[in-house]
Amino acid sequence: MKKYRFLITIPHDTHYYFYNCNELAKSLKLLGHDVSISKNNLNGISLNKFIIKYKIDIVLQINQGPVAELPAKVVHISWYQDIHDEHIDIQNYLNSKSIIYLLGSPKNFNLGFKPKVLCKNYFFGVNKNIIKKKEIEKDIDINHIAYIPRANSKILENSIVILFSKLFSFFSVSLFIYKFINMLSKIYKKYQSYNFLLNINFSRKKFFIFHIPVKNYIEQKIKHLYKTLRYILESETIHTFHRYINNNYTPLGGNLNVLEIKQKLRKIKNFDYLWDRHKFILTEYPRLLDRLLIGDHLLKLSTKYNVFLAGKNWNSYSKFAKISRPHISSHKQIIDIYRRSKITICNNNHGIGMHSRVLESMAAGSFVLMNESPFSKEPSGIGYSLKKGTHYDVYNKDNLTEKIEYWLKNNKKRTNAIQYAKKFILKNHLWSNRANELITDLKYIKNKK
Numbered sequence: 001m002k003k004y005r006f007l008i009t010i011p012h013d014t015h016y017y018f019y020n021c022n023e024l025a026k027s028l029k030l031l032g033h034d035v036s037i038s039k040n041n042l043n044g045i046s047l048n049k050f051i052i053k054y055k056i057d058i059v060l061q062i063n064q065g066p067v068a069e070l071p072a073k074v075v076h077i078s079w080y081q082d083i084h085d086e087h088i089d090i091q092n093y094l095n096s097k098s099i100i101y102l103l104g105s106p107k108n109f110n111l112g113f114k115p116k117v118l119c120k121n122y123f124f125g126v127n128k129n130i131i132k133k134k135e136i137e138k139d140i141d142i143n144h145i146a147y148i149p150r151a152n153s154k155i156l157e158n159s160i161v162i163l164f165s166k167l168f169s170f171f172s173v174s175l176f177i178y179k180f181i182n183m184l185s186k187i188y189k190k191y192q193s194y195n196f197l198l199n200i201n202f203s204r205k206k207f208f209i210f211h212i213p214v215k216n217y218i219e220q221k222i223k224h225l226y227k228t229l230r231y232i233l234e235s236e237t238i239h240t241f242h243r244y245i246n247n248n249y250t251p252l253g254g255n256l257n258v259l260e261i262k263q264k265l266r267k268i269k270n271f272d273y274l275w276d277r278h279k280f281i282l283t284e285y286p287r288l289l290d291r292l293l294i295g296d297h298l299l300k301l302s303t304k305y306n307v308f309l310a311g312k313n314w315n316s317y318s319k320f321a322k323i324s325r326p327h328i329s330s331h332k333q334i335i336d337i338y339r340r341s342k343i344t345i346c347n348n349n350h351g352i353g354m355h356s357r358v359l360e361s362m363a364a365g366s367f368v369l370m371n372e373s374p375f376s377k378e379p380s381g382i383g384y385s386l387k388k389g390t391h392y393d394v395y396n397k398d399n400l401t402e403k404i405e406y407w408l409k410n411n412k413k414r415t416n417a418i419q420y421a422k423k424f425i426l427k428n429h430l431w432s433n434r435a436n437e438l439i440t441d442l443k444y445i446k447n448k449k
Contacts, residue, residue, distance in 0.1 A: 004057045004442070006035040007050065011063045013039040019331050020124055020356060021062065027125070027435035044068040058442065065090030066098065075442060077101060079122060085279055086112030086259070097445055104352045104380040110259040118445055121379045122438075124356035125431030126363045131422055135365060136339055141305040142404055143337055143366070144298060144345040145328065145357070147312045148291040149284045237274050241265070241281045251289040252397040254351040254373025258282045286349040290371070294345055295320050297400045305408070308337060338364035342414065343407055345400075351375030353382025359429050362421040367414045368392040369403055385428070391421040 006028060010017035018039065025035040041064045042050055050056065051074055059070065060077040065087050070076055078090070079101040087110075094100075094117050101122030102109050244264060249256050261282055268274060295314070298307045302323045314324035328334055338344060344361040346353075351373035362368055370376075372394045376383035386392055395403040407414050 001032070001439070004033045004439075005055055006033060006058045006060060007038065007042075007054070007056045008035060009038040009041045009059070009061045009064065011041050015329055015331065016356075017062060023125060023127060023431045024434055024438075027431040028438070030432070031435055031439065065100075066093035069093060075099065075445065077438075080109055080111075085262075086110055088112040096448060099441060099445065102380070103354065104350065104375075104378075110262075112259070118441060120441075121354075123354045123429065123434070124359055125434040126359050126425055126429055128426070128430050128432070130335055130360060130363045131426050133339065133364075138340055138342045139306065140308045140337065140341040141408060142298060142301065142343045142345060143308040143310075143341040144291075144294055145308075145310045145334060145337065146291060146294075146347070147287075147327070148295070148314055148317075149288045150313050150316060237268070237278055238281060240268060241278055242285055245282065245285050245289075249286050249289075249349070250397075251286070251293055252347060252371045252395070252400075254348060254371050254375065256283070256286050256349040256351075258350075283349065290347050290349055292317075293397050294347060294400065295324075297404070298345070299323060301401060301404060305404075308341065310337075335360060335364050338366045341366045343367050343369055343404060345369050345404075347371040348373070351378070352380050354380060354385075358382065359425055362391070362418070363425050365418050365422065367407055367418055368421070369395050369400070369407070372396045386421070386424065389417075391417055391424060393417075 006025070008021045008025060010021055018037070021037055025037055028035050036054065036056075038050075041061055043064075044067060047059070047068070048070065051059065051071055056074060058075045058077065060079060062079050063081055065078045066076045067090070070093075075097045076093075077099040080087075081103050091113060094115070096117070098117040100111075100115050100117060100119040102111075102119065103121065103123065244261050248261050248264075258279075262275070262279075265271065265275070295309065295317070298309055299319065301307055307323055308325070309320065309323050310325040310328050312327040314320050315326060317324075328337075338361040341361075344357075344366040346355070346358050346361070346368055347370065348355060353370055353373065353376055358368055358370065368391075370382050370392055373381060375381050376394070378384060382392060388394055393403060393407065
């Protein structure tokens with residue numbers, strides 16, 4: 001078997017991306033391949049220099065399509081795990097040696113085109129040791145470990161801000177003011193980088209000591225002014241995005257289609273500019289709606305069950321402060337919580353059910369409840385290869401509490417489902433499965449004429 005030199009790049013230096021890529025790298029190394037991981041998505045000249053210097057055969061980039069020509073013999077793999085906008089531009093650099101991996105379908109992941117190269121679902125894997133660990137006492141009834149966005153309620157509910165934003169929009173000056181504010185921001189950042197006040201030799205020591213707090217005060221006022229003006233201009237756009245989501249998405253319905261909403265939003269003035277700034281809302285707001293509903297159900301259940309709710313921003317909502325815990329960065333600790341939990345609550349707003357947390361919680365011995373989705377039977381959905389009622393179960397915004405109580409009471413049925421799910425993952429979803437699948441795909445495109 002040919003031995004390859006891999007370069008894997010990740011978009012952000014976060015534990016989530018690095019852990020998964022490192023697990024894949026370890027499995028590829030066990031097959032005899034050489035693997036390097038870059039914590040930045042290298043592009044263009046910098047990527048080509050790295051390829052030539054280290055004689056790379058395969059470039060695998062997370063959430064990044066090819067943006068430049070690569071050396072002729074190099075294979076480029078784009079593994080899209082979390083994209084929500086069209087990537088039509090990458091077509092210019094795709095060739096017969098390109099591969100596109102998705103956690104969902106090209107439509108759900110909004111590529112914006114139907115790829116003519118090898119394009120398929122490619123899921124996360126699970127470390128075999130998670131499954132092989134001995135069972136432990138389950139002292140947690142329900143867990144939900146997930147990030148929840150902060151709600152910008154003060155801005156969104158401020159009628160004066162909305163009035164100003166509508167006036168700006170009416171007089172068609174919003175784009176000009178946006179650009180003006182951004183220009184001020186760039187000037188301010190340049191001013192900060194020079195920090196020229198600190199380089200002046202003042203003859204009077206008192207003034208030298210005094211100017212630093214004055215400088216800090218001015219900086220704070222500039223930041224506040226910048227944010228206030230930006231919020232005034234953006235609030236109506238945020239409201240517009242929210243209205244379209246409310247009309248096109250069912251909370252905990254798993255039916256989010258960003259591309260369809262994007263087409264409807266094109267009538268907004270200065271759409272392209274506003275889209276680049278605000279497209280994140282189309283995933284953050286549905287996530288907020290979903291997780292607020294989950295939190296409400298868990299809050300009611302916390303009076304009679306041991307509930308474990310954790311993740312960024314939960315404790316910033318006063319009603320969840322008593323039952324929530326902060327973000328957990330330790331992967332080992334997360335797996336331990338899954339192992340101690342009878343039920344793990346999972347959700348995804350666009351129906352991509354085969355997420356790493358789903359597979360790992362099953363592997364660790366926790367029963368998974370996943371929100372309903374019209375996409376669950378697609379190859380990327382949990383219902384495509386796993387059987388509802390046998391390996392997992394589904395819920396919606398109205399019956400989550402009932403589903404939790406049903407599976408907590410039916411201990412034997414829940415335990416059987418956990419064992420069935422473990423066996424399925426052991427056979428199909430280890431990182432060694434992913435490594436072998438990747439090598440098989442490389443052989444396929446190498447032999448393809």
